[in-house]
Amino acid sequence: MKKLFIFLGxxxxxxxxxxxxxxxxxxxxxxxxxxxPSLENRRTGKMDYVILGFAPYWNLKKMTxxxxxxxxxxxxxHLLLNGDGTIxxxxxxxxxxxxxxxxxxxxxxxxxxxxxxLIITLMPESQSALSSSVASTxxxxxxxxxIINTLKESNALGVNIDYEPVGDTPESTRDNFTLFIxxxxxxxxxxxxxxxxxxxxxxxxxxxxxxxAALAPLTNYFVVMTYDYTMPSNSSAGPNSPLRxxxxxxxxxxxxxxxxxxxxxxxxxxLLGVPFYGYEWDTxxxxxxxxxxxxxxxxxxxxxxxxxxEKTLELIWxxxxxxxxxxxxxxxxxxxxxxxxxxxxxxxxxxxxxxxxGGIAIxxxxxxxxxxxxxxxxSKLNQ
Numbered sequence: 001m002k003k004l005f006i007f008l009g010x011x012x013x014x015x016x017x018x019x020x021x022x023x024x025x026x027x028x029x030x031x032x033x034x035x036x037p038s039l040e041n042r043r044t045g046k047m048d049y050v051i052l053g054f055a056p057y058w059n060l061k062k063m064t065x066x067x068x069x070x071x072x073x074x075x076x077x078h079l080l081l082n083g084d085g086t087i088x089x090x091x092x093x094x095x096x097x098x099x100x101x102x103x104x105x106x107x108x109x110x111x112x113x114x115x116x117x118l119i120i121t122l123m124p125e126s127q128s129a130l131s132s133s134v135a136s137t138x139x140x141x142x143x144x145x146x147i148i149n150t151l152k153e154s155n156a157l158g159v160n161i162d163y164e165p166v167g168d169t170p171e172s173t174r175d176n177f178t179l180f181i182x183x184x185x186x187x188x189x190x191x192x193x194x195x196x197x198x199x200x201x202x203x204x205x206x207x208x209x210x211x212x213a214a215l216a217p218l219t220n221y222f223v224v225m226t227y228d229y230t231m232p233s234n235s236s237a238g239p240n241s242p243l244r245x246x247x248x249x250x251x252x253x254x255x256x257x258x259x260x261x262x263x264x265x266x267x268x269x270x271l272l273g274v275p276f277y278g279y280e281w282d283t284x285x286x287x288x289x290x291x292x293x294x295x296x297x298x299x300x301x302x303x304x305x306x307x308x309x310e311k312t313l314e315l316i317w318x319x320x321x322x323x324x325x326x327x328x329x330x331x332x333x334x335x336x337x338x339x340x341x342x343x344x345x346x347x348x349x350x351x352x353x354x355x356x357x358g359g360i361a362i363x364x365x366x367x368x369x370x371x372x373x374x375x376x377x378x379s380k381l382n383q
Contacts (some may be wrong), residue, residue, distance in 0.1 A: 048072075049352065049381045050221065050359030052119065052196075052271055057102035059366025060111055067365045068114035070375040075160055076111075076118065077364070079103055079150065080125040083132030085142030087150075088125040107154060119196065120150055123162040130163050130209075131173045134180040144184050151193055158194025160223065169208045178211050185218040198223040201273070202252055204260025212264040222265060223361040226254045227275040230338065232296030236289050237281045237336045241273070242321030243347055249289075249320050254348070258355055267356045274348055274360045276301050276367035276374070278325075278339025286327045286334050288318065299337050302369025313337065322347055342373040349381045 053071035055063060056078070068074070078099050080088035089100045103120075105111050124130040133143045147159055161184075163177065181197070188195050199222050203210050212222075229252060230238030238250070246253040254272070261270060280299040283290035304326065307313035313326040318338075325338040352360060360381065368374040 049357075050271055050361075051378060051381060052221075052223065052359065052361040054121070054362060054364045055113070055366070056364050057099050059364055060102060062366030062369065063112075064370060065114075066370075066375045067368065068112070068116065070378050071116060071362070071365070072359070073157070074113040074116040074118055075361075076103065076106055076113075076120050077160075078121040078123055078162065081122055081129060081133050081143060081146065082125060083129040083139075085133050085139055085144075085146050087146060088129075103154075117157040117194075118154060119158050119160050119194065120154055120156045121160040121162050121198075122147060122150070123164065127166055130165060131170075131176075134173070134176040140176075140180045140183055143180065144187060147184065148187055148191070151191070156193075158188070158196060158220070160196045160198060162198040162223075163209055164198070164200075165209045174207065174209055174211055177209050178214050181215055181218050194220045196221040196223055196271075198225060199261075201226045201229070201254070201257040202260075204257060204262075204264060212261065216265040216269065219269065221269055221271050221358055222261070223271050224258065224261060224273055225363070226257065226273040227363065229253070230279065230296075232279055232281075232298075234292070234296070236291050237279075237283055237296070237325075237338060238289050239318060239321035239323045239325070239338045240278050241275050241340065241344075241348075242323060243344070243351065244322060245320040253321070254351070258351075258357070262355070268358045270357045271359050271361040272348060272352050272357055274345060274362050274378075275340060276362060276364060278304060278337050280335055280337040283334050283336045286329075286336070288316075288325070290334075290336060299339060300367040300369065301339065301371050301374065302367060304337060304339050305369070305371045307337075315341075317343075342377045345374075345377045346380060349377070352381065 051070065051072045052075055053067065054075045054077045080097060080099060082088050087100060088097055091097050124133055132139060134140055151159060185195055197215065197219050199210050200208065201224055203212060227241045229242055229250060230240060242250055242253045244253045244255050246256045258270065278299045279296040281292040281296045282294040283292050304313065307328065308315060313328045315324055315326050317324055323338065323344045324341045325336055328335050
């Protein structure tokens with residue numbers, strides 16, 4: 001076994017050198033890769049991968065026919081949950097929560113999603129609601145009742161549970177969350193509904209809320225949020241979604257994280273997060289991973305493509321992370337943007353296939369605008 005891992009490690013190292021210097025459109029193959037297809041369409045015999053597109057309520061007006069055509073599942077984002085398991089409907093006494101307002105528009109048929117299978121994302125409205133909504137048998141029953149009623153009234157195929165803890169998670173909360181998913185899964189199975197859970201990319205090594213080994217048999221798919229590797233508050237600029245590079249350069253990368261998670265969850269249950277955005281910082285200089293002078297801000301693919309078209313952004317390929325970044329200078333101020341392009345997304349798609357994952361999850365529809373290369377690149381997943 002030791003010799004096998006040494007061989008795999010050596011093979012990957014040689015392959016990484018090849019990718020870096022000779023073939024930037026080829027992906028390093030996962031050491032956990034197997035040949036079994038992720039999903040097979042029994043009618044056509046074709047490999048079918050999930051392309052889950054998250055549609056945040058603030059981007060609904062930016063979605064295009066191309067984006068709806070390019071996905072297999074439409075995930076409305078989001079409804080919030082109170083600590084008692086009920087829907088969070090009011091931000092204050094006078095104002096309705098915009099997520100709830102747009103959910104009502106969805107029910108009324110005012111939001112077009114091309115009749116794609118509908119997934120409803122639910123997340124707690126606060127960290128206290130995160131723990132409270134699963135803390136007792138009664139709280140879990142109320143939360144599950146809310147979810148079931150939501151799926152029935154929206155005629156949704158399934159639910160995405162997006163509980164994102166901040167900081168360390170008490171073991172009791174993790175145990176309660178596992179009980180919650182066990183109880184929810186039992187009811188969803190009876191209704192033939194889909195259960196997906198969003199998890200941090202580092203969940204394989206830092207469990208926090210998610211006991212992955214216990215959750216795996218209860219869950220249809222895990223949305224692995226393989227982005228935000230370099231946060232806006234970071235002291236240096238860096239890649240948002242590095243395929244590789246962990247070690248001396250970064251603590252984590254996608255290949256490492258997926259390998260860790262795949263030890264606990266069947267790879268076919270994993271959806272790789274693909275960001276349609278990057279982060280932009282004002283930086284000290286134009287060196288790669290430069291120290292920053294300001295907190296980072298979101299840069300959509302639409303805006304980045306506009307800068308590239310206008311030639312106000314210099315495009316550079318980062319061989320470490322297998323992602324691009326750009327440098328702009330305005331009135332003497334240097335800024336750097338780390339993002340995705342057709343090459344980096346197609347590398348991720350190749351990785352999904354080689355690692356035998358279940359597909360991808362896009363965050364988020366609308367950020368791509370009318371950028372012409374996006375959907376042809378995404379479509380290669382099911383070609």
